[in-house]
Amino acid sequence: MTNTPLSPRPLSHLAAERRRVMSAAQLRAHGVSAAEAAAHCRPGGAWQQALPGVYLLHPGPPTSEERLHAALLYADRQPQPSDAMVTGLAALALYRFSAAPPLPSLDRIDVLVPRTRRLRSTGYVRIVRAAQEMPRAVEVTGLPVAPVARALADAVARIDDAPTVRRLLTEAVRDGHCEPTAVVRELNRLRLLTRPHVVDAVDALLAEGRALAEDRLYRMVRAHGLPEPLWNVDLRLPGGPHLGGVDAYWPDQAVAVELDTRSPRHDDDATWSEYTRKREHLERLGITVVHLTPRKLRDCLEQQAVVVRTALMAAGDRAPAAYVVVLPR
Template identity: 55%
Template sequence: MTDNTPLSPQPLHRLADTSLPVLTTAELRRHGVQPAVAHRRCRPGGPWQMPLPGVFVLHHGPLTGAETLHAVLRYTGGPFGDAVITGLAALERHGFTAVPPANALDRVDVLVPQVRRLRSVGIARIVRTRHMPEPVRRGGFPLAPVARALADAVGRLSGDVPVRRLLTEAVRGGYCEPHEVLRELSRIRPAGQPQVVAAVETLLSESRALAEESLLAAVRHGGLPAPCWNVGLWLPDGPFLCAVDAYWPERAVAVRIEGGPPRQRGQAVAEPGTALRRRQTLAGLGITLVRPTPRELRCSPGAQADAIRAALRAAADRPPATYVVVLPR
């Protein structure tokens, strides 16, 4: 008897009835099944199949999504090793509706450390990386965080429509913040790739649209008076001051969503010093600037409505502000 000899091997038919009928050569050996026997059962017409080298599924016919992921993880060294599912397969497990299950994908992307020498084969696409993410557990599977999984998926999708659909769901579904995806894209993908350019533009436009919708809802549900929406402020016969998302001329109160993407395509994101100068300039003119972030508008719209209401009330007790020209932008 050797260390590999099982004390009480299970019959083959009982192995196939287990809740997880996906086993490696080593696991089968521990159950008393020699490799030669396992390979014979995977012959055409046999009861088993081998979707990846050294990985056996103890039934014939299509694999489920969960079995597909288990097979890929066992090929990389086991479900509790250093492999992390990423890309479309990870997004589906995170709950994305625009992604098919793993067993309907051509490939399942799996991150492994750069030093691993695994090769892509069959349904398993090995992605070696120096930047292994901290996995998120969903249903027992180690998944890349949504932002990283999105960034890994974007570079492998053809056409901008699938990219736009995924990123729109990510932003509007609240799966992650746009800046998190942008950070991951800049770290692992060349910025000039067409897919990356499309992804950045989609993220910026979706983030801006969602933030503006959240501000509109906060004003309406908070019972605030209707402002002038999306306007620019100018000094009379003078320079342009800034663009704001909402403005109440009677009280000289403005709302500008901060920390989000540019307001115009191709416009650079303002530096912190620019935002400070803008705030000081408006304050010098007697204009109160309320600066919610997209996350604050989404997560605490009532509190943002209260902040705007407080600014409107306080404006009634101060001297009139300098007259400014208000024009649609």
């Protein structure tokens, strides 16, 4: 019995593909050899080579989506993209940042790959290697995209214009894309906090994040019917030392709320030790300290209101707190 090889699928079927961008490996899977692909890319041909090993299956200019797919196929060189992901300004455009240029205007598309990948930047693709492990990609419009904080850091690494950096970082926090600490952590990881214009932008970012967290705390108190506290006050022992500042304080119940808006630029361990010492000192005086993070206030406001309400209701079951002086901060 003679085994007759299967005939390759006709090339006409490729025109019906949803994406008209394919790698050489994908074309081979469809029965198209490298020689046939090259023949279709000759002057006047129906195809064109978008990037090494990546083909555009029509003669016209690529769309923004096709450029992105081609960049990922080039970076991955597999039938389907797996670990490569869009980062930098292209990623921010996909996240719909108003401060990021639109995709068609970008001369380069940054693609994040593992540090062990042997690959060079070429054409409009700029390869960015992860210094450590790869982040988990976020799917945006069907494409693997770096998380906002990482994409921001990769974008900032290429931008020297201080106003642009500031607008991007501020928009990330103001529009709820991510928390300030995540952004600063990525900037620090890429060693960008030695650049004066980045440091200035980070100061504005942290101030913006602090203001948003305080606003959420105000809304939590009022929306959930909690008693009105004294806002942003310092606590002292009568004639004694300064105990520290708190963001909200209910003197009748001796309950304080403190927002954790530490900056990752500093030594987290040292700053956390200071937080802990202050909290322990206040609790030895009978003051309950509720520690809230901006992320918890953003993601589960109602749950945080329950935590505060429970602390207020439990005040009657505790021994009376020491008398403290409350001063505006």
